[in-house]
Amino acid sequence: MRFVSRRLVLFVLTLWAALTVNFIIPRVMPGNEAQAVLATYKGVNPAALHALEVEFGVNVHQNIVVAYLEYLRNSLTGQFGLDAQRVPVVSEIMSKLPWTLALVGVTTVIAFIIGTLAGIVSAWWRGSRLDGILPPFLFIVSTFPVFFVALLLIYVFAVVLNWLPIGSNYSIGATPSFSPSFIGDVLNHALLPAISLVVVTAGLWTYSMRNNMITTLAEDYVKMGRAKGLPTSRIMFDYAARNAILPNLTGFAMQLGYVLGGSILIEYTFSYPGLGYLFYTGTTNHDLPLMQGLFLFYTLAVLICVLIADFATAALDPRTREP
Amino acid sequence: MAITELGSGTAGDAPALDGGGRARPRRFLRAVFHNRKATAGVVILLIIVFVAAFPGLIAHKDPQAAIYPQNLGPSFDHLLGTTQLGQDVFAQLIYGTRLTLVVTLVVSAIATFLSMIIGVTAAYVGGLTDRALSVTTDIFLIIPVLPLLIVLASYLPPGTVSLIIVLCATSWAFQARQLRAQGLSIRNRDFLAAARARGERSMYVILVEIVPTMTSLLAASFLALAVYVVGFAAGLQFLGLGNSSQLMWGTMLYNAHQAGALEAGNAWWALAPGAAVAFLGAGFALVNYAFDEIGNPALRPVRRRRARASS
Numbered sequence: 001m002r003f004v005s006r007r008l009v010l011f012v013l014t015l016w017a018a019l020t021v022n023f024i025i026p027r028v029m030p031g032n033e034a035q036a037v038l039a040t041y042k043g044v045n046p047a048a049l050h051a052l053e054v055e056f057g058v059n060v061h062q063n064i065v066v067a068y069l070e071y072l073r074n075s076l077t078g079q080f081g082l083d084a085q086r087v088p089v090v091s092e093i094m095s096k097l098p099w100t101l102a103l104v105g106v107t108t109v110i111a112f113i114i115g116t117l118a119g120i121v122s123a124w125w126r127g128s129r130l131d132g133i134l135p136p137f138l139f140i141v142s143t144f145p146v147f148f149v150a151l152l153l154i155y156v157f158a159v160v161l162n163w164l165p166i167g168s169n170y171s172i173g174a175t176p177s178f179s180p181s182f183i184g185d186v187l188n189h190a191l192l193p194a195i196s197l198v199v200v201t202a203g204l205w206t207y208s209m210r211n212n213m214i215t216t217l218a219e220d221y222v223k224m225g226r227a228k229g230l231p232t233s234r235i236m237f238d239y240a241a242r243n244a245i246l247p248n249l250t251g252f253a254m255q256l257g258y259v260l261g262g263s264i265l266i267e268y269t270f271s272y273p274g275l276g277y278l279f280y281t282g283t284t285n286h287d288l289p290l291m292q293g294l295f296l297f298y299t300l301a302v303l304i305c306v307l308i309a310d311f312a313t314a315a316l317d318p319r320t321r322e323p
Numbered sequence: 324m325a326i327t328e329l330g331s332g333t334a335g336d337a338p339a340l341d342g343g344g345r346a347r348p349r350r351f352l353r354a355v356f357h358n359r360k361a362t363a364g365v366v367i368l369l370i371i372v373f374v375a376a377f378p379g380l381i382a383h384k385d386p387q388a389a390i391y392p393q394n395l396g397p398s399f400d401h402l403l404g405t406t407q408l409g410q411d412v413f414a415q416l417i418y419g420t421r422l423t424l425v426v427t428l429v430v431s432a433i434a435t436f437l438s439m440i441i442g443v444t445a446a447y448v449g450g451l452t453d454r455a456l457s458v459t460t461d462i463f464l465i466i467p468v469l470p471l472l473i474v475l476a477s478y479l480p481p482g483t484v485s486l487i488i489v490l491c492a493t494s495w496a497f498q499a500r501q502l503r504a505q506g507l508s509i510r511n512r513d514f515l516a517a518a519r520a521r522g523e524r525s526m527y528v529i530l531v532e533i534v535p536t537m538t539s540l541l542a543a544s545f546l547a548l549a550v551y552v553v554g555f556a557a558g559l560q561f562l563g564l565g566n567s568s569q570l571m572w573g574t575m576l577y578n579a580h581q582a583g584a585l586e587a588g589n590a591w592w593a594l595a596p597g598a599a600v601a602f603l604g605a606g607f608a609l610v611n612y613a614f615d616e617i618g619n620p621a622l623r624p625v626r627r628r629r630a631r632a633s634s
Contacts, residue, residue: 029478143608148597261469
């Protein structure tokens with residue numbers, strides 16, 4: 001279990017680093033951004049205001065170490081103060097979370113499946129026309145800025161063809177419910193953002209999957225499988241792909257930060273009211289408590305996914321389980 | 324044809340990416356131009372460098388002058404239409420190239436240098452230093468970049484310098500890990516033992532003995548970083564964290580999106596800078612992709628292997 005425990009240590013260290021970055025930034029950056037922002041907080045709950053003052057180093061006359069410890073305690077108990085709308089940062093995040101979670105979760109799984117399958121198939125028929133076109137195409141598309149793909153899709157499908165709506169997560173005036181018409185409306189609004197994310201992220205998995213697959217296809221156990229006369233699909237998926245996918249699993253978690261960044265830009269482009277759009281409104285309102293809370297939240301989300309991927313790797317790869 | 328590729332192929336045991344850079348540059352260049360992806364990438368980059376160097380030869384209008392009818396679609400007079408303020412979009416695109424390219428190159432160069440120092444130092448010095456630097460690198464790899472960029476950028480005054488600083492600070496980690504791995508692999512070679520025996524300082528060994536053996540890996544790092552920096556710089560500006568009066572593709576995107584250009588009839592105001600960002604990124608990516616194929620013979624198209632086997 002040394003592998004998992006080492007990853008747990010990294011989990012804690014990274015969380016601590018992100019918290020510390022949050023604490024340090026307002027103190028070392030030039031100018032009095034934080035002071036200016038907090039000066040607008042008049043007549044709010046004194047406890048919440050104090051939490052913010054400790055985080056941003058405004059009006060705090062205590063020793064910096066004491067302030068730091070108090071900030072860490074506040075953070076670990078989930079006290080991130082109020083945003084510029086006087087709403088607790090945590091509840092603001094929680095209210096927008098389901099939209100982003102659904103959008104990013106579903107698209108990431110779809111993109112991972114498409115991208116990995118493309119890698120498997122092109123490595124299997126290596127040197128074929130398919131191999132010559134599919135991976136480079138997906139790779140080039142994955143280097144496209146996500147907002148460019150989004151703008152292009154909006155222009156073609158919403159402005160020119162007028163097939164799909166743009167902006168927001170459901171039509172104005174629709175009442176949220178679990179009726180088929182409302183769910184259809186939500187899906188209609190989510191389709192373009194989702195396609196943009198899939199298009200840009202699918203290629204992230206193809207290239208590494210293809211390369212890993214090429215390496216495993218050269219292994220003796222694959223030859224053995226062929227010699228035994230196993231069906232192609234069995235060799236392709238159970239023998240080669242199963243081993244080739246391990247590094248991709250680690251990569252999955254690493255790329256998640258990139259995917260989340262992409263989702264911020266996508267939500268902004270489509271005015272899709274999830275966490276990313278919240279982040280954008282935070283930047284326009286100069287809402288530092290909200291932005292720093294979101295930064296921590298994104299880090300935590302990535303960390304949890306990294307940890308899940310690590311456990312999955314440990315479960316799938318016996319080598320990591322050795323003491 | 325098969326013969327020349329055979330030649331570059333047999334260098335495979337010491338792939339060009341980690342090979343000493345002495346007799347290889349010419350062979351390496353030849354390999355680049357035998358690779359269609361690399362050629363396409365180099366052509367794209369040359370076009371963009373030309374546009375950045377001589378914008379006046381291509382666009383004959385003043386990019387900032389708001390003197391034309393507003394929100395025009397593309398026409399012969401205004402190839403990409405005009406902005407909401409009546410500026411020529413094509414001129415903006417052409418004149419915005421230079422600053423976009425300069426920021427990308429500067430950030431990629433500085434970040435490559437940072438990752439080189441951090442990665443190679445960790446590998447060469449080893450021990451506690453390595454442990455500390457590696458953990459720092461891992462932490463920076465996990466922390467999601469765009470949220471951190473947004474937080475950092477919102478504390479700094481909007482502008483090119485801030486953009487360069489925040490991008491450099493957040494983008495070095497992945498390459499540092501690559502370079503550390505490479506550094507570890509040559510750490511125990513004899514020429515380094517010789518340098519140590521001469522009593523050279525660590526920094527000297529790193530910069531004078533190790534780094535020159537890594538030139539092609541550094542070039543690959545630079546290219547990979549450039550792909551990524553192009554997108555992130557434009558993304559930050561698109562979110563409004565740039566200085567919208569400085570003419571760059573990202574700020575054009577921001578202005579166009581804020582003005583609702585897609586629906587207002589001059590869609591190219593938004594689409595053209597987006598396409599330009601994609602074009603520049605694709606140029607770097609193509610060269611980088613080819614670099615990988617050249618440096619790692621296992622990934623080359625198999626057609627060559629067959630040619631070798633039959634010859």
